[in-house]
Amino acid sequence: MPKTRLNSILLLYLILLFALFTGRAQVDTFPKNISLVSYIRQLEKDFDVKFSYIDKDLQPIIVATPKGSSLKDILNDIQNQTQLIIRKLSERYYTLSKSTTVDICAFVLDNYSENTTPGATVEVLGSSISTVTDMNGRFTLDNIPRKASIRIKHIGYKPKYVTAEDLVSKNPCTTLLFSLNYQQLDEVVVYKFLTTGLTKKTDGSITLNTEEFGILPGLLEPDVLQTVQALPGIKSIDETVSDINIRGGTNDQNLILWDDIKMYQSGHFFGLISAFNPYLTEHVTIIKDGTSAEYGDGVSGIIDMQSKNKIAGNFFGGVGINMISGDLFGQIPISNKLALQVSARRSITDLINTPTYKQFSKRAFQDTEVEGGSNPNNDADINQDEIFYFYDFTAKVLYDINEQHKARFSFININNNLDYTETALSSARTDQSNLNQTNLSFGGNLESEWTNRFSTKLTAYYSNYNLDSENRINNGQQILDQRNEVIETSIKLNTNYQLNPTLNWLNGYQFSEVGITNFTDVTQPPYESNIKGVIRTNSLYSEISYASPNKRLVARGGGRLNYLVNVKYFNEFIVEPRLNLSYSLYPNLQLEVKGEFKNQTTNQIIDLEQNFLGIEKRRWMLSNNKNDTVPGNPNLPIVKSKQGSMGINYDKGQWFVGLEGYYKEVNGISTATQGFQNQNQFNGEIGKYEVKGLEFLINHKNNLFSTWLSYAYNLNNYTFEDIVPNVFPNNLDITHTLTFASTYTYENLKIGIGINYRTGKPFTKPQEGADGIDFTTFPVSINYQEPNSSRLPDYLRADASAIYDFNISKRVKATAGASILNILNKENILNTYYRLNDQNEIVTIESVSLGFTPNVSFRISF
Template identity: 35%
Template sequence: MRIRLIYFFFLFTFTAYPQQEKLTSVNFKNKAFTEVLAYLEKAFNVHFSFQSNDVANRKINLSVKDKPLSFFLNSLQTETSLFFEVLSDKFIAIRQINDYDVITICGILKSDTNQILSGASILYLNTGLVTDENGAFKIQSVKANTLISFQFLGYISKYVEAKQLFNNNCDTLILKEERIQIETIIIKNYLTNGIDKTKMGSFVIVPKKLGILAGLTEPDLFQSIQLLPGVNSPNETATGLHVRGGTPDQNVILWDGIKIYHSGHLFGAISPFNPYITEQINFINKGTDAKFGDGVSSVLNIKTNDSIQSKLSGGFGMNLISADAYIKIPIIKDKFSLLASGRRSFTDIYQSKAYHETSEIIFKNTQPNSILSTDNNFFFVDYNVKGILKLKNDHYISFSNLLIENKLDFGLKELDDNGAPETDENSLDFKDLLETDNRGYAINWDKKWSPNFKHQINAYYSDYYMLYNKFKTEHDVKVLTFAKKNTVKDFGFELNTSIQVNKYSSLQSGYQFSNKNVTYFFLSTDSDQTKFEGSNISNLNSHALYTTFQSNKNRNYNLNA
């Protein structure tokens, strides 16, 4: 019994009084590092080994109470950035950190505006982690030479070796916000190949580079333009262009400098311009140049090839409505060449299903329920010819000729009770005859006098003609019920000059003269055969001077006066 009591007393004494870790308090103020180490050696009965160069000229500031040896080792390691390697219970080596030491690092990630970067990516050795909601991170057991990447969206990534963050007392690491100066963006291949947007906001269409556009089986200049912003055709025709709320008559259409007053076949269903000899179209729907001052809504400046042809070339095409061809002929080598194109419908010979479907769309709102169209003949033709003469380098003279012609013979016949056309002499028939054509001529002289100065002289004549007759046949008597005739004869002359002021700026100026002779005549007959007539002839001369300054060094400026 006595033996058991002694054993219990001994066990209780050992458990209640375990061996305690040594603690000490210090108050170092600008104390030499070597003196601090000497004090710790005595206080904790340990020995430090080091190279004199690593500890020389280092001062320590530390004031704590009742702290163990491990605390002092971590504190001194943080303040000196030296590596304290515990060799045994008694011996501790102090040295510079090397690339293969395994260390622990930590820190807080912030932006250069002191914003905490929560959720930032930290990547190293095919692994990684993210910062917490306070932007803090900690990486344990990583080699000192490990390259660590700090990344956050919108900031410049930072790459740091682990040893650079060693003993930084979890200080703040700064990422700078990424600021990118974006240069002016010029959209190329707008919608498709061959449609480019210029710095001034206009569009340049190059037909020979034009890619496939939705809904088109063959190139059509005007239908291509309808795909651009702000352009639509409420009546679903090719040439009825409404640009930014304007009407078709507010668009200026130029073909090699010739003003066009009639710009479509089949009441605008088909464009009259051959895309295979068209060099480019400059479509201006805003910021119109001063020299196009009469373009209220938009300007379509269509140009054919101005270069001298070096070899004979041509082409032929046909669809279910018309056939077209073009040819490019070198007449005098490197001096004079000729371009010609033409198109003719064969609807007066053969009317295909495609023609009938197009006709139904065009005439769907012109037939009352009590009559039936029994005769619908439509014919159109267009051609253009251009000659180009090269006098010397940068010195050209060209002439152009254009014809656009349409003829319509549209008949309506009364139906009988069975829905068949009436055949007796008391039947009522109507017939519409419409003829429109636009002829044009132009001559251009282009001369580049120096690298910074050039001029262009253009003279044109455009002749528009429209004649409409409406007949009614009743009891085999044909009566003219309405007639209308319109003509426009437009002659113009202009001188354009261009001076390149510097690399970014240019000055254009010029003089324009135009003479427009407009006539109209109409005749209407009512049921009593009473005739109403009206006519008018007007003549308008206009003179204009213009100046345009353009600069696009940093931003685009367009000053018109």
């Protein structure tokens, strides 16, 4: 036989032999994994038995091919793999059902190189059961509820959530992969100072953590808008939280956010108390400059408040009362994926007349009808009746769709209400006034982690602010009705991509529409004004963040492109570059360089002192860039700012020293928004202000004490080309500000005491003697000296507070506190202005600070 033919026969024989062996193997070998339902049906045919079970319980279960030849061995193997309960009813009939508890087992590996992760914490949520992984990354737990949620945590990794049913013990155990935790670069914290809970990050922003907050002089609770005033460069020259001045700017130039919703009202008691419950506010970020490109508005600064954002396994909450108000808050877990947060507060001022209320009332209502300012000489003939109260309510729904997607929905309602009736006993004349100020807002966001490096956040909100005032004079013969309404809607998308461990790329888009209505109606003489406007803004932004591997250099740079449209007046593109750089010169010495361009289109005009009962003088209006003249609608350009700063910080051990210089220029301001109370009050000139400043802070802290000294220097000047002289001091020009304070903590007792000093603000006096009144005009007016050529006396106030924590039970904790504002009872003049009385005589009006103001509080948390 030829050799080639023999080789062909041998090759054919080998192919047939391989095919026969492969076919037999396919016949004799079951698939490695098989649907349990399918396998049970096969068993029913092979062994002539019947199984009873619920389809939905078994349908998703996959098992490895059971070992054994007898039915008993096979069923034992299935039971070991699935922890199902298998009962034999007779020789032919069996039942399969799920047990209420299971034994679980898993190996925890990292998803990058699949290395073991020993020491990972494993918790059964809603119980006290927990364990840690061994050196091989393995853990086991017995008798765990089948539907229980398991949380696995380890430093450097994102928490992982699974159900116990997913980890039913197998041979081998289930393998779980941990995702590496990429933190955003600007979250690095470098300093903790002043008091616990206050930290400074590498980008220069300050973060307040309310849960860790210690104590500050004069404060009984972590009032957000009071606390920020402890920082250099942030003050309120009229002692209110609704008029916070950041580096010489007006309050309307601050962007205030609550759960990513822009707020147009921030205070109760007409600015003396913050309107935001601090006990559900998890952390607050304060930014003076070097802002991220994702923020629009706020040419002076940003206060960004975020409420608690994680679902806790157990209910927590608290109640408290002080001499102004009572409040309650809590988080209610509905399931492992769903929770509800609520908080409510209401004043007790219409029920109890406390010493604290008397001082607050005297401060808020001085020189108003409520305090008899309209009839100072006839108090005995006047019967006054006032009802004042405030409340706020918040709610938040937290829903974890899964580990990668989380949805949040927030709601807030703020209300101030004053009803006042004044009756002249001799003439039976009655004047009635009421003022209602409300803010109702709601919004939501969806946070998604698409990969370990790419995440998004979609945010939308609706915010509605209303100020309604009605004044009925002389039994209703004259009625003045004033309303101010702001409606804003916005949608925003942030995308974050971690290019590598040192680079992060932020991109986003934001659309906002804000509409503002100002309505005024007077019956005698007849007058009506109804001014409406709408501005739509489309913004694109992009930003790169870099942190060197040793964190010596941390930098962020980017920009924001805005397209603004006011249908009636303008459409404009505005480019805003942003820069934030931090460099460690030495291990404990850091250099900061920051800069930004910003704009805003909402402004607060300030009316006459007599309007709105003399206590609420601010009304929101939109920028218009208009040239026409409409009564009550002043020319308000788009406000634009540019700011740069450079600072150096030293932090070592128990010492922190910081020094920062800055320059800020804000263009497009109007005299109508600056609170002038002189010859420039009604003219509506357009100009700018420039601030050159220096901020210094030294803080020494140890386990018991924290003592600090802060100093701020400002040179803040207006420039108005149509005013003579055209350069003069800003109404908010406080040249020197000094704070010295100390806190002491011993076990459960916290004590704080501090002194605040600042130079007086500028004001304008009338001309001396007979030149002070101009009788040639109608109506008669006051002749003033050069604007802001005089200054108020220096301001000095000492405050103290003490808080004691104790346990009522293992779960219930209590806090008792006492505070005193203005211990020395010093009469500080906050403002001075002038007006003419009915006899055309100049009357001096002085606004005075809070006097000696005690307060006590008691809280329970559980």
